[in-house]
Amino acid sequence: MAIAVFFVAAALAVLGGIGVVAFHQPIRSVLSLVVVMLSLSVIFLLLNAQFVFAVQIIVYAGAVMVLFLFVIALLGPARELGRGRLRFQGWLSALFVLVLLGLMWGLLQGVQYRQPDKGDLSFFGTVQSIGVGLFTTYLYPFELTSILLLVAAIGAIYLSRKRIDDV
Amino acid sequence: MSNQTLALLILLFPAAGAILLAGRGWRLPRIFTVIVGPGVVWASFVATLALLLAKASGDFTYWTWIKSGTFEVPFNLLIDNLSIFMCLVITGVGGLIVTYSVGYMEHEDDPSYARFFCYMDVFIFSMLLLVLAGNFVFLIVGWAMVGLSSYLLIGFWYQRHSAVVAARKAFVMNVIGDVGMILGTFVLFMTYQQATFQGVFGRLNGCPRGVGQLCLLPFTSGDTFNLELVGFLFLVGAVAKSAQLPLHTWLPDAMEGPTPVSALIHAATMVTAGVYLVGRMHPIFDVATYAHNAVAIIGAITALFAATIAIVQVDIKRVLAYSTMSQIGYMFLAVGIGAYTAGFFHLLSHAFFKALLFMAAGNVIHAMHDEQDMRKYGGLWNQMRPTAITFLVGSLSLVGVIPFVGFFSKEQILGLAFSKPDDNMVHVLWGVGFATALITGFYTGRMWWLSFWGKPSPQRPVEHPHAPRLVMMVPVAILAILATVGGFIQTTAIGIGPSTVTDFLASAVGSQRWEGGGAEIAVTFLTMILAAGLFAWALYSRPWSAYAPWAQRLLERKYYFDEIYDWAFARPTDWVAGFALRDIERPVIDAAVVDTGLLARAGAGGLSLTQSGYFRNYVLVFVGGAVVAAVILIVRANS
Amino acid sequence: MSTLNIGGSQLDASWFLLLSAILFVLGAVGVLVRRNPLVILISIELMLNAANLVLVAFSRQLVNIEGQLFALMSMTVAAAEAVVGLAILVDIFRTRDAEDIDDLSEMHG
Numbered sequence: 001m002a003i004a005v006f007f008v009a010a011a012l013a014v015l016g017g018i019g020v021v022a023f024h025q026p027i028r029s030v031l032s033l034v035v036v037m038l039s040l041s042v043i044f045l046l047l048n049a050q051f052v053f054a055v056q057i058i059v060y061a062g063a064v065m066v067l068f069l070f071v072i073a074l075l076g077p078a079r080e081l082g083r084g085r086l087r088f089q090g091w092l093s094a095l096f097v098l099v100l101l102g103l104m105w106g107l108l109q110g111v112q113y114r115q116p117d118k119g120d121l122s123f124f125g126t127v128q129s130i131g132v133g134l135f136t137t138y139l140y141p142f143e144l145t146s147i148l149l150l151v152a153a154i155g156a157i158y159l160s161r162k163r164i165d166d167v
Numbered sequence: 168m169s170n171q172t173l174a175l176l177i178l179l180f181p182a183a184g185a186i187l188l189a190g191r192g193w194r195l196p197r198i199f200t201v202i203v204g205p206g207v208v209w210a211s212f213v214a215t216l217a218l219l220l221a222k223a224s225g226d227f228t229y230w231t232w233i234k235s236g237t238f239e240v241p242f243n244l245l246i247d248n249l250s251i252f253m254c255l256v257i258t259g260v261g262g263l264i265v266t267y268s269v270g271y272m273e274h275e276d277d278p279s280y281a282r283f284f285c286y287m288d289v290f291i292f293s294m295l296l297l298v299l300a301g302n303f304v305f306l307i308v309g310w311a312m313v314g315l316s317s318y319l320l321i322g323f324w325y326q327r328h329s330a331v332v333a334a335r336k337a338f339v340m341n342v343i344g345d346v347g348m349i350l351g352t353f354v355l356f357m358t359y360q361q362a363t364f365q366g367v368f369g370r371l372n373g374c375p376r377g378v379g380q381l382c383l384l385p386f387t388s389g390d391t392f393n394l395e396l397v398g399f400l401f402l403v404g405a406v407a408k409s410a411q412l413p414l415h416t417w418l419p420d421a422m423e424g425p426t427p428v429s430a431l432i433h434a435a436t437m438v439t440a441g442v443y444l445v446g447r448m449h450p451i452f453d454v455a456t457y458a459h460n461a462v463a464i465i466g467a468i469t470a471l472f473a474a475t476i477a478i479v480q481v482d483i484k485r486v487l488a489y490s491t492m493s494q495i496g497y498m499f500l501a502v503g504i505g506a507y508t509a510g511f512f513h514l515l516s517h518a519f520f521k522a523l524l525f526m527a528a529g530n531v532i533h534a535m536h537d538e539q540d541m542r543k544y545g546g547l548w549n550q551m552r553p554t555a556i557t558f559l560v561g562s563l564s565l566v567g568v569i570p571f572v573g574f575f576s577k578e579q580i581l582g583l584a585f586s587k588p589d590d591n592m593v594h595v596l597w598g599v600g601f602a603t604a605l606i607t608g609f610y611t612g613r614m615w616w617l618s619f620w621g622k623p624s625p626q627r628p629v630e631h632p633h634a635p636r637l638v639m640m641v642p643v644a645i646l647a648i649l650a651t652v653g654g655f656i657q658t659t660a661i662g663i664g665p666s667t668v669t670d671f672l673a674s675a676v677g678s679q680r681w682e683g684g685g686a687e688i689a690v691t692f693l694t695m696i697l698a699a700g701l702f703a704w705a706l707y708s709r710p711w712s713a714y715a716p717w718a719q720r721l722l723e724r725k726y727y728f729d730e731i732y733d734w735a736f737a738r739p740t741d742w743v744a745g746f747a748l749r750d751i752e753r754p755v756i757d758a759a760v761v762d763t764g765l766l767a768r769a770g771a772g773g774l775s776l777t778q779s780g781y782f783r784n785y786v787l788v789f790v791g792g793a794v795v796a797a798v799i800l801i802v803r804a805n806s
Numbered sequence: 807m808s809t810l811n812i813g814g815s816q817l818d819a820s821w822f823l824l825l826s827a828i829l830f831v832l833g834a835v836g837v838l839v840r841r842n843p844l845v846i847l848i849s850i851e852l853m854l855n856a857a858n859l860v861l862v863a864f865s866r867q868l869v870n871i872e873g874q875l876f877a878l879m880s881m882t883v884a885a886a887e888a889v890v891g892l893a894i895l896v897d898i899f900r901t902r903d904a905e906d907i908d909d910l911s912e913m914h915g
Contacts, residue, residue, distance in 0.1 A: 017832035026844045047866040093838035096790045103797045104827040116869035145882045152886035156893035780914030
């Protein structure tokens with residue numbers, strides 16, 4: 001049953017990805033991305049990552065995507081028109097990404113995965129385990145990340161302020 | 168104070184003077200230059216006198232300059248009677264001339280005035296270094312610096328094109344001599360592994376590595392071949408510095424410099440450096456007989472050659488220049504036949520009367536507002552009596568009339584040449600010297616009568632020439648007195664009397680090894696009478712050029728030496744230089760540099776095409792790079 | 807053994823990697839081909855999500871919480887980057903139409 005859930009979520013994610021790339025209107029791209037994120041969060045849940053599942057929905061789908069929507073609202077809708085100036089871009093891109101995909105698939109063949117050190121799954125992925133990790137072993141990256149967010153916030157405010165004088 | 172310190176002070180005084188005048192002299196009032204410029208030369212003179220009175224002698228080493236394996240060059244000064252003698256001449260006569268030039272150069276502005284005395288002090292320093300040096304390296308240093316000073320002083324009035332050209336000519340010819348000196352030193356070092364005089368002379372008669380082994384080239388006996396080579400190489404140096412044939416063409420042109428310069432450098436001191444060299448190297452020349460004979464032959468030929476050219480000169484300074492060339496030929500003749508002390512005595516007396524002649528001529532030139540053509544003088548005997556008298560003293564000395572000093576020195580040389588036993592070549596050279604003495608009488612007389620006698624020429628630039636200032640007259644007078652009485656310190660020419668110079672220098676150069684007899688004295692007086700007779704006859708002689716115009720032309724063109732040198736050396740060098748510029752420098756070397764720049768630019772131009780400005784291009788390149796990296800990884804993982 | 811116990815069933819870990827690869831490539835195509843700057847940013851988010859998926863999958867494979875922690879950090883960074891990118895975008899396109907990123911090509915050599 002869970003495998004079926006996985007495949008449905010995976011199919012939705014792929015469809016959403018195609019939608020991101022294919023839609024001409026940016027609002028539709030954003031919404032497709034939301035679909036992708038929700039699907040991925042379901043998959044996270046399947047993988048015993050409860051906290052990450054919740055954070056994905058709250059932060060990613062809930063905050064970042066909303067931010068994108070606000071920007072679209074600010075800038076107004078825009079449609080990409082016609083062909084671009086770079087004639088070979090499309091063909092070359094297709095070539096490269098197909099090769100990339102092929103390589104990635106090829107990498108997967110015959111891979112032997114390492115077995116886990118301990119197989120205790122009862123504590124794995126719970127909020128407590130995340131908390132333990134974040135506040136003891138990985139306290140330093142955690143604090144740095146908070147500073148990073150501060151910097152981003154200040155930067156965003158500064159960059160998008162209204163300029164009175166001509167710059 | 169010790170002799171060692173005194174010897175160093177002799178060198179340091181003019182050096183200090185030069186540095187002071189080069190650095191600050193032109194910003195300070197003129198009185199400063201007037202005191203420092205000549206003052207340091209007189210200070211050196213006093214120091215030299217002190218050494219003389221203390222009968223100093225020794226090889227003083229002050230510090231070791233180079234020490235590299237067996238090659239050791241100390242900074243040492245060799246004090247013996249020869250070096251003291253030369254120092255006395257340089258500082259004494261030099262001091263008089265530098266004092267004289269305080270007045271002669273008065274029309275210069277302050278910076279040029281200080282520059283002149285700075286250069287003069289540099290010259291005095293280098294000449295002193297040359298004669299005091301105790302090893303070959305510093306001898307060459309002094310030698311080259313003297314050449315430099317000559318260049319600076321000949322080209323003193325550098326705004327004049329002719330002066331600059333003359334200075335360059337002098338310097339180039341001196342450099343040829345420098346090369347000879349350096350090569351000679353190399354040969355000596357290779358033979359003896361010594362760079363000092365004491366070291367080389369001490370080892371002279373035995374090649375230390377053994378006969379037949381590497382002393383430059385294989386030879387059969389002793390070091391004679393090497394020493395002959397050294398002798399000829401040093402001869403090249405001496406010939407260049409002393410303006411003897413064939414490296415003589417720079418001396419007449421050097422008269423472009425101010426008259427004190429001509430007096431000091433091209434009469435009394437620098438051009439005598441060649442004579443000093445042969446004297447100092449007498450242990451080598453005593454062994455190298457071919458080179459030694461060459462010295463005498465070159466000297467005699469130059470003496471005659473220069474005297475003949477002097478007959479047709481119209482510029483008073485050029486007459487004196489050729490006269491200098493001729494008299495130095497006498498000195499070369501003397502040291503070339505082994506009569507070293509006679510040669511140095513003539514050096515001393517020539518310093519007296521030639522400096523006197525130049526300075527007196529300078530008085531005339533100064534009064535005539537820089538007019539040097541003798542045909543425009545005339546009648547100065549009445550208008551510039553003191554100068555005329557001094558000039559007469561110098562002229563009679565030059566001709567060799569008793570009792571002036573020139574008689575005693577020149578006739579001694581001729582007498583010794585005449586009476587040297589068992590040497591026919593020297594007797595031939597005596598004949599050459601005899602003829603030269605007669606011609607000397609003639610051209611000197613012509614110079615004297617043209618300038619000072621008769622009526623003033625209609626082309627005279629100045630009607631009533633002013634008398635020279637005291638500072639210009641006193642040195643001239645002093646030299647006139649010295650020229651008159653100086654002869655009496657060595658009167659061996661007439662067979663009786665003191666021989667101070669010979670005795671003094673015997674310890675350094677050895678005395679000549681033969682004595683003349685009565686025939687020698689008779690010949691001496693005969694020479695004097697004939698020469699004086701020609702001096703007098705020059706007043707009345709008709710222009711002889713009417714009989715042989717080709718001879719006149721030949722002499723005026725100085726035997727076409729300048730033209731020959733131009734065709735043989737100057738033009739080919741010019742052509743080679745032009746060829747190198749057009750066909751090597753520009754296409755190859757310049758092109759290499761310029762093309763490198765162009766290449767860089769082209770490369771940059773090509774590479775800048777990748778900066779298209781399109782974001783998506785850049786991302787494509789990223790992805791492409793990632794693909795390539797992945798391919799490489801996989802290939803490596805699988806192989 | 808590379809199968810994971812997903813809610814009681816066994817599933818090969820390779821499937822997660824394949825899904826992630828497909829999503830990543832889709833995101834790359836979006837960055838390369840689309841000319842609307844907003845869509846480009848969105849595609850970048852897609853790529854980041856694909857990477858997060860791999861992290862979490864392997865965290866489960868090895869039963870190591872570090873993978874999930876890393877995924878959380880990655881999310882944070884992605885959020886910050888999206889914020890700053892959008893701020894720049896807003897600044898640039900305040901005065902002109904946000905249509906074509908090829909218009910922003912003044913910095914060429």
